Amino acid sequence: MENNQPNADGVKTSGTHITCWTDTVQQREFETLNQDIKADVTVIGAGIAGLTVAYCLAKAGKQVVVLEDGLVGSGETGRTTAHIANALDDRYSELAELFGEEGARHAAESHTAAIDLVEKIVTEEHIDCDFKRVDGYLFLHPSDDKKSLDEELEATHKAGLQTAMLDASDMPSIAAVDGPVLKFPQQAQFHPLKYLNGLADAFTRLGGKIYTKTHANTKTMKDGYIEANDHKVTAEYTVVATNSPINDWAAMHTKQSPYRSYVIVAKVPKDAITPALWWDTGDQDSVWPSMPYNYVRTQPFNEQYDLLIHGGADHKTGQANKEEELEEDRYQRLESWLRKHFPQAGEIVYRWSGQVMEPVDDLGFIGKNPGDEKVYIVTGDSGNGMTHGTLAGILITDLITGVENPWTKLYDPGRITLKMTSLKTFVHEQYSTLSQYVDFLLPSDVESLQQIKPGEAAIVGRPNKVAVYRDDAGAFHAYTAICPHMGCVVQWNNDEKSFDCPCHGSRFTCEGKVINGPALSDLAPVETPKQ
Numbered sequence: 001m002e003n004n005q006p007n008a009d010g011v012k013t014s015g016t017h018i019t020c021w022t023d024t025v026q027q028r029e030f031e032t033l034n035q036d037i038k039a040d041v042t043v044i045g046a047g048i049a050g051l052t053v054a055y056c057l058a059k060a061g062k063q064v065v066v067l068e069d070g071l072v073g074s075g076e077t078g079r080t081t082a083h084i085a086n087a088l089d090d091r092y093s094e095l096a097e098l099f100g101e102e103g104a105r106h107a108a109e110s111h112t113a114a115i116d117l118v119e120k121i122v123t124e125e126h127i128d129c130d131f132k133r134v135d136g137y138l139f140l141h142p143s144d145d146k147k148s149l150d151e152e153l154e155a156t157h158k159a160g161l162q163t164a165m166l167d168a169s170d171m172p173s174i175a176a177v178d179g180p181v182l183k184f185p186q187q188a189q190f191h192p193l194k195y196l197n198g199l200a201d202a203f204t205r206l207g208g209k210i211y212t213k214t215h216a217n218t219k220t221m222k223d224g225y226i227e228a229n230d231h232k233v234t235a236e237y238t239v240v241a242t243n244s245p246i247n248d249w250a251a252m253h254t255k256q257s258p259y260r261s262y263v264i265v266a267k268v269p270k271d272a273i274t275p276a277l278w279w280d281t282g283d284q285d286s287v288w289p290s291m292p293y294n295y296v297r298t299q300p301f302n303e304q305y306d307l308l309i310h311g312g313a314d315h316k317t318g319q320a321n322k323e324e325e326l327e328e329d330r331y332q333r334l335e336s337w338l339r340k341h342f343p344q345a346g347e348i349v350y351r352w353s354g355q356v357m358e359p360v361d362d363l364g365f366i367g368k369n370p371g372d373e374k375v376y377i378v379t380g381d382s383g384n385g386m387t388h389g390t391l392a393g394i395l396i397t398d399l400i401t402g403v404e405n406p407w408t409k410l411y412d413p414g415r416i417t418l419k420m421t422s423l424k425t426f427v428h429e430q431y432s433t434l435s436q437y438v439d440f441l442l443p444s445d446v447e448s449l450q451q452i453k454p455g456e457a458a459i460v461g462r463p464n465k466v467a468v469y470r471d472d473a474g475a476f477h478a479y480t481a482i483c484p485h486m487g488c489v490v491q492w493n494n495d496e497k498s499f500d501c502p503c504h505g506s507r508f509t510c511e512g513k514v515i516n517g518p519a520l521s522d523l524a525p526v527e528t529p530k531q
Ligand SMILES: Cc1cc2nc3c(=O)[nH]c(=O)nc-3n(C[C@H](O)[C@H](O)[C@H](O)COP(=O)(O)OP(=O)(O)OC[C@H]3O[C@@H](n4cnc5c(N)ncnc54)[C@H](O)[C@@H]3O)c2cc1C
Pocket: 044, 045, 046, 047, 048, 049, 050, 067, 068, 069, 070, 071, 072, 073, 074, 075, 076, 077, 078, 079, 080, 081, 082, 083, 084, 085, 214, 215, 216, 217, 241, 242, 243, 246, 261, 262, 263, 311, 353, 354, 355, 356, 378, 381, 382, 383, 384, 385, 386, 387, 388, 389, 515, 516, 517
């Protein structure tokens, strides 16, 4: 396997595996904040959401600064698979049940508008990012039955989408699938980091400022400024685009749950596979309410090869053991599926995982942070962050500039959806979170620290839990295993070499440094236990 080395500097993305995106593009780096500054709007996070919001606001004449902890695309946008789709993770039939037919129509319209906006920005800003319109195909997971596609055909038509029911044999390039297939025309794909670099450049051409390696702390936001690298950033409005919102302690984190999704990438001979997006309808018997599904696309690579990118095998963050399949073992399941359905797949050249935020009522959150007047958030993307993050550019710009938008209400972070399907998911996810507090009573992962291999870690002690990492030279480093957010016990993710919190998805490097919120601070160092 090539190009699958751990990322030593910890700054490129939120895990150690290098992705086919970070490996083929130099992520943009800008100056680090070293003085107090003022602007109209501060945007925290330079992923697709933060940069699209910043770009759209700058276009509308606002003076905008972006603060980014790592480099451009250091978060989940560097670990995505970048299907740009209005075929959403959750079915339109469910959206109609939860938000009514008008809500489902607004979801279809707004995600279609987001695909169009990406295309417009690519064209107007001359961004060379392999953008391509492709068709998408939704086919049955073996655990599902035809009725679900029939319902979806009807629901998508009512929502205004031009879908069509075909037979599996009408799909290009894929094998071992029978039965009906729902075709979603005019979807798209791109290289997400080439796009972000182009967007960052376009934004700075408009006079915007980006500060990288600049860690924002929102604790002082109520006083009208943010602290970043010990400097004050003062602005009338703040947009928190950190994927999991770092400004919110509890409210939003009860409305969504963090999941880990896995990706493998195989080489295929150039043009052997017709570009398209393929999705199955998800495992209906899964222990997870999100019903993980397989998702596949291609990407041009070099003169000889294309890449075939396959994702799936999701589980709730920090809870892989619930299916008795550790994080690093999930790639094998993906590979068996890929070889069965795409016999053209050659050598696996990349693999990685990333985190997605799953909202309890199926739709993401874009808009005013509940309880705040001038703070906006973007979160709860599910696997639709490319369109959702782009849509944030439209909606947050309209909200800040006072333009009425018919889609605002649908994505309001303050909404409460009292329908049985979302309540069932809410109860399931809250139970799953609360049951993590029992982890204090569990025995140590290892009986002796000597059992920890170099480059690995374990959670030891009871009830005082300690996270112990053994570096490549064999030395031990110990931190409290108690997440600074709300006190759950973090779990070791041996695949991406991070400590992941099973409650709301905060993550920390093997050195205890916070990678993403809601936690704002690191795991504090403690004395190495004698074990
Ligand atoms: C494996 C996988 C496959 C996916 N596939 C698809 C797909 O095919 N299609 C699709 O639409 N979506 C997909 N998604 C979802 C999509 O990638 C994400 O929803 C999207 O990239 C999130 O973008 P974002 O800008 O909100 O967050 P991010 O890209 O995570 O950006 C947030 C940024 O905030 C920065 N940050 C965090 N805290 C701070 C702080 N305190 N100070 C300063 N900066 C901070 C981070 O460094 C990061 O760069 C996938 C996700 C995964 C993990």
